[in-house]
Amino acid sequence: MSAPGSGSSSSSVDVARLVSVMRRTEPLVHCLTNSVVRQITADVLLAAGAAPAMVDHPEEAGDFAAIASGVLINVGNPTSEQVEGMHAAVASAREHGTPWVLDPVAVGALTLRTRLATGWLDHGPAAIRANASETIALAGAGAGGRGVDSTHDVDVALAPALLLAERTGGVVAVTGPRDVVVSTTAGSTTATWITSGHPLLQRVIGTGCALGALTAAYLGAARAASIPDHDAVVAAHAHAGAAGSAAGRVAAGPGLFSVAWLDALYTLSPEEIADSVTLLDATP
């Protein structure tokens, strides 16, 4: 396959409709995520129009995953007790049909989280959201990066992403300068390339992790409206990326960028989000 350049959109995904549906639904997202990004993750969900709840304790995590609209499992910097809560949440989400998202932070570079994320591949994640290095490592195709950074281009991660999509049956999103979302349905594979965002997103902690939570929000809202998971994942990336582009137009540094990004997640209309990003469906 060849990687498309930026240009006018050509995709079957109706981003504007999905943003409207998500904001109207106000999905409750159960986040089991790392302690570095809990505040910004919650703020991103609130700004975008969803509702966050962090419930990590093993006694409570299973119950909450059963009633949430979506669940995020982010393996960055876990504690032993939180890992127990994650196991309970994954099992409960699967049992109750709650869509759950796996964010394999720094998988490949570190042993505990690699073991965890790999083990959960067979538990039906609705989506995996990762950078290129993490995608390659999770697919068993490489040694991973040096932590949360990606040392690989998104293009190189396309084949491993397809492997993961086939193995899990879920959607796989690889985040980078340009994102790609891949999924396989009834033997047919779709890849949607998304051009949006801004380089300063890399200079604010948690923008990628929060996108994982936003993906869970869109999945929860989309399922309630019988919209395909693939479209939900694309819309989450479009929402975050469009807000990044808007923030980049007003901010010269990461402090103001972070503030403007939250504001844009809140103020951009569904149509403004759809118009701001370039989508291209391709057959990989």
Next chain:
Amino acid sequence: MSAPGSGSSSSSVDVARLVSVMRRTEPLVHCLTNSVVRQITADVLLAAGAAPAMVDHPEEAGDFAAIASGVLINVGNPTSEQVEGMHAAVASAREHGTPWVLDPVAVGALTLRTRLATGWLDHGPAAIRANASETIALAGAGAGGRGVDSTHDVDVALAPALLLAERTGGVVAVTGPRDVVVSTTAGSTTATWITSGHPLLQRVIGTGCALGALTAAYLGAARAASIPDHDAVVAAHAHAGAAGSAAGRVAAGPGLFSVAWLDALYTLSPEEIADSVTLLDATP
């Protein structure tokens, strides 16, 4: 009782004096709170004029509650080890006369925190700060909300709040579009309604949790000046609400709102805070 509308203030609480006393005292607030909001809680205390310290470890929590001006126990997303620290802090606060505040985040919806918060009702909290759903659940009058959101109006929580005030002997504050602070002294009950704030406070994580910490700060300062606990709790809500109103005048989204809220907590004078809010004492 009938709920009063917004209008000119009619209350015996001298908000301006309390703000001055709190800032002069610079109370040290021992916060045992959830990991999502620790940063903004500390920033709110610093901006308002208090001093934060998060001390969760069971080996240290008891010692610190003995020397702090006030203690916050917020049961959102607890860990098992932090729960041990909370037990130690509550016992020490009670023994040493340190006023402590209970924030029953998501009580009713989740089992562990419901058990914890209910158990501590008999340990003499100086104040309880909650939304309407949490107040109703804690009073045993309902099933609670869907997490941190409130699905009930403040008015409906007035009777449960009175029950909690009578049972604990402490002040009970129900936070919402309009707040109400209730307490019972020598068989006489007072309710103070507070009209202030801004809807964007609901779109920034931790504004309510930080208000719990600010309540502990005001209680510590007020006790040192022999001012009633009821007045301290009202002043904390007035300070946070006035800053919310000021932030709402300059911000269109939650990112800038959060920044402006912290700035207003810091820059508003005692008189500006008092003038910005509408108070009404009522006999419920």
Next chain:
Amino acid sequence: MSAPGSGSSSSSVDVARLVSVMRRTEPLVHCLTNSVVRQITADVLLAAGAAPAMVDHPEEAGDFAAIASGVLINVGNPTSEQVEGMHAAVASAREHGTPWVLDPVAVGALTLRTRLATGWLDHGPAAIRANASETIALAGAGAGGRGVDSTHDVDVALAPALLLAERTGGVVAVTGPRDVVVSTTAGSTTATWITSGHPLLQRVIGTGCALGALTAAYLGAARAASIPDHDAVVAAHAHAGAAGSAAGRVAAGPGLFSVAWLDALYTLSPEEIADSVTLLDATP
């Protein structure tokens, strides 16, 4: 010795060169720090030009300290499991020659962290970063402060800082209205006084803790370029302080100050940072 006043710089430290080297190196900093400040610590590293990674689990902390450019051990609000991770990270950093920084938050006031920090003095920290009260307590010369606040002036902490530098063989930085960095090499002691910053740094949580992480970043970059540790620690304080001065020129409150501080950490050139601070080498 007499404490120098502010004036033109007289120091052998080439701050501009160090900033350039640090940004070119983009050092990976392994942070084991308290849960209150993890987000701002990561944001400060990203804004300044380094790369953060929080890895606390005992199973992963040793492996990561071996490959990181620098390690931060901040004892504020530890958990039992994180303490195990800290032990593993310190041992691994020592074994693999990774420079590590000790930040003894609230040592003196609290038992667990005092025991931990004191015990690690013999494990070769490349630097200790503390306020005056913590420095005095760690040197065994006093009873410490009331938590994270310093109740002592920096001048009073100079002699205890020299004791710590001699005992550990590392650099000791005492942060305050004016900072001092001391170290002993081959029997000769150097003290560098740094005048920079802004009072609002005290009204934003984590500015001091993040400076500890930035110190680890500069140490990692400096060692790779064969620049002395002393100079790296001075440059870290200069970078943070210059950004504080810049933020103080545009912000009236702590909310906007925090945003502007992150922006200045990112946008200030090496020469602007060097020109903004006053350095004075002295023989204590």
